[in-house]
Amino acid sequence: MEYFEKGNRYLFGRQGTSIDTKMAVYYYKKAMSYHHVESKGVLGFCYEFGLGVDRDFVVAESYYLSASKSYDGLSMARLAFLRKYGRPFVKIDRVEAEEWTERVKMNKKSMDWIIEGATVDKHACCQYVLGVCYHDGVGLLKDEIKAFCWYKASADQGNPRGQGILGYCFGEGFGTKKDESEAMRWYRLAAAQGETVAIYNVGYCYEDGIGVEKNLTEAVKWYTVSAEQGNAFAQNSLGYCFEDGIGVAQDFKLATLWYKKSAKQGYPWAECNLGYCYQNGIGVDKDDQLGAYWYKKAALQGHARAQHNLGFCCQNGIGVTKDEQEAVKWYRRSAERENIFAYHSLGYCYQNGIGVEVNEQEAVFWYYLSAEENHAPAQLSLGYCYRNGIGVPKNEQEAVKWFRQSAEQGNALAQNSLGFCYEEGLGVKNDCARAVYWYHKSARQNNPWAQCNLGFCYANGIGVEQDNARACHWYKQAASQNHARALDKLAIHMQNGLGIEKDLEMAFQLFLRAAQQDHVVAQYHLANCYEKGLGISIDLRQATVWFEKAAMAGCRSSHERLRRLLVRACLVSPGSLPTMSDDDLMCSGFICGHSAPAA
Template sequence: MDRALKMVYYDEADVEHDIFAQLNLALKNFRGIGMPRDESATRRILDQIHRQSRAFAAVCYGFMRSKGIGVSRDSGEGQQWYREAAYWFREEAQSGQGTSASNLGYLYAKGLGVPENADMAAEWFREAADRGSPVATYNLGVCYLNGWGVQQDDRKAVKLLQSACDHNDIAAASVLAYLYLEGRGVKRDPGKSFEYNLRAARAGSVEAASALGYAFGVGLGAERNIEASISWFELAAGEGDAYAQANLAMYFCHSSELKLFNRGWQMLSLACDQGDVSAKYQMTQILIFGVKHREPDYGKALDLAMDLAELGHPGGYHLIGVMYEHGLGVPVDMKRAAGWYERAARKGSANGQSALGRLYAIGNGVEQDNVQAYYWLKMATPAHSTHAHREFDAVRARMTIDEIRRADQLFISDPAPRRAHVGLRTVE
């Protein structure tokens, strides 16, 4: 899973601000993407960035020109402004400013105003990290995590990200939460993942707030708490996070109150019109299973699920499998259902992994196989008190010691199907 690099400045209180996160929020306000159109909010964000320095003013102009915010869109002129930003960041970096060296590395990583060059980006990040820049340490950790300009190395990534986190870098805490959930470079630990997300969210990370909404919604690393889930999703949704908006809309759509349902359905519809895959996934679930104020529509559901599948979205694969398993708008076909579940499972869908494990456990659509059932159900069970976890316990109870040994070895040796959180698991 690719993690984002960042370009930052620090305000008078030494609080970090991610420039491109702010610029993208300004763009969402300007175009009304995931929130009401608000040009005054756009201006406030852009003015704040513009005041920081000549380099950041140039970045601001480059983004405005490249995206057409308040001016005609012109990618060529946008690149000219980014070139000016690179000049000033280089000047500041050569005078010993570590954050500026890291920001110059960001421009090389993205090819903004300078040729895209991952090796050069990593060199600038390393130089800045050696000067003690937490953001550069974070960016270098991300490079090791993704193999950008350096040889991919999860353990080096964890070491660098932990160092950045120890210096209060909130993005590093958010990425460490992901690594502990996935078991990359560290022992898998949903509880520790939750703790890092909570730390990052309290410090202002929108991504971490959205992740907490999911964690509370399914009981991942903490007790299941729907009120807390809604609260964290609302916080992230207010900052334009599409994943949070889609899941928040899902809660509203399941409400018995027509007013809340209408609000949720409108949120989903607007997000779908903008091509947001999380919203499409949630809407597909509603169209398959129905809710109090909306009857199922299998034809539309299958169209949306197929659209998601064409985009490689694991939730689309899973939901098509559900339709074939239960004969919802299509004939019952367990082999097809198993095939779609496997595609979802290998893409990281916990729902797909759970469903495939269940089919292996009972031998429906696939040949009965306790080892495969154990493997897929264990892959799908980071949270206790779920159907998948109970099914895992049931399968394990009837296995021989040799079968358990082989299943555990398979789980260790084949880490490919990482979980992909495609939305709250409303159907087990």
């Protein structure tokens, strides 16, 4: 097409023609009026890079989409880029990006226009785009070295996008030796020309101290400039700064505002973060359905953390219909992207038969993958497996190793388990003082088991000087969380006035709360209260009921007390008997003088 070739001559200055980008656009539009598809794609290129027209990513996208219907290679290659990385007001869609990458392969000459512009005409924009094609393997085989070379050729000509991506190469060691100072230099050069991605990256460098002294306030300043120009990456980072109070006063509402702006542009990290905000009521009203909705948006784009979170929603019916097999599917997808949370969740599913058949060896396999990546909950789970011989031979020393690794990362459950190992001498030399040390660590994180264990240590002088008042303090902490064992222990102290004011009525109430949780020892103590009238009126019927519950759970003392109580009921005078029918006694399983019926 003659008009198309004239456009190329004016764009690149071919055949002695002076470069005139406006004239180039004029001839491309003339060619397009004759339905010349390639001209439509090149027009998109002109709008994307501001060649002869004002830069407009949205208009560029529309030309690319139109030309790609006829399998124009340039258009499909640029759509692959835009869908993967986005640009202000052009929506990201990683799945669609992969589809366009595959479609480019259908046009064997897809890269010809770009290659010629980069190599023959040495056009900076074409050089940048050719670098991208080598970078992502779009229409060409991936090649970091070639990508870097073309980026540098573009950057050396002052192209802002070439400069920005060259900064990335130096910052990440992509195709060249890593040099953070050089990365920052190129980012600044691009940012000075208004390149929003480079502006964002300058902020990122200030946040993490990459090639520059760490300065969170400065980071927020750069993020804001980029975010206000519509950059989705910067909008998400600014939201994160407001959520956690990084370089700016914490403000959950502003956090979700920026997450929403980014998520609406399809940025998967923002979609995941927004889902988390809805699920936990951070800056917005709690809404589990919207939480799952945004997780799924990000998960479908291959975002590993969102895939895991969506799996958790499916497993527990949070905002979606409970579906354990669907949960495992998402956990697997996340695990395929090496998400250590997903490794642990898959292990849990295999251990407990959630969405899959129970397979303890498979559970240990997944726990190990996660634990090796220093994921504290997985280290705890692996420790339990070794301590109890689940999927592996029982090995208390190995259990202690994993408990310790998890505990040293601050995992409260692991700290409690490690304390128990020291107290009991499981896999480690008995050291009660060390046990108390780890119980304290865990208890301060409000772990009720550790609080109860610490209370027991103070009550009995285990690893610390005996102190009933301190014991009651920790029992109270755990009891406030309705911890059954702590309720029972606190009630005993209250019943006897040990370290706390004696109060039989309150002790009875605590025994009752613990017993209703099927805590066997509390059931025994509750029955004792009913039999002896401690904090409650004597009620031998209720005493019988609770002694029986405890006895059925294996409490020998309750079995004996129940036997005595029933013998007593048979021997006392009729006027002294509690109101109990033969049916009542039959229900207890004990009738004086009779055997239980054979099954």
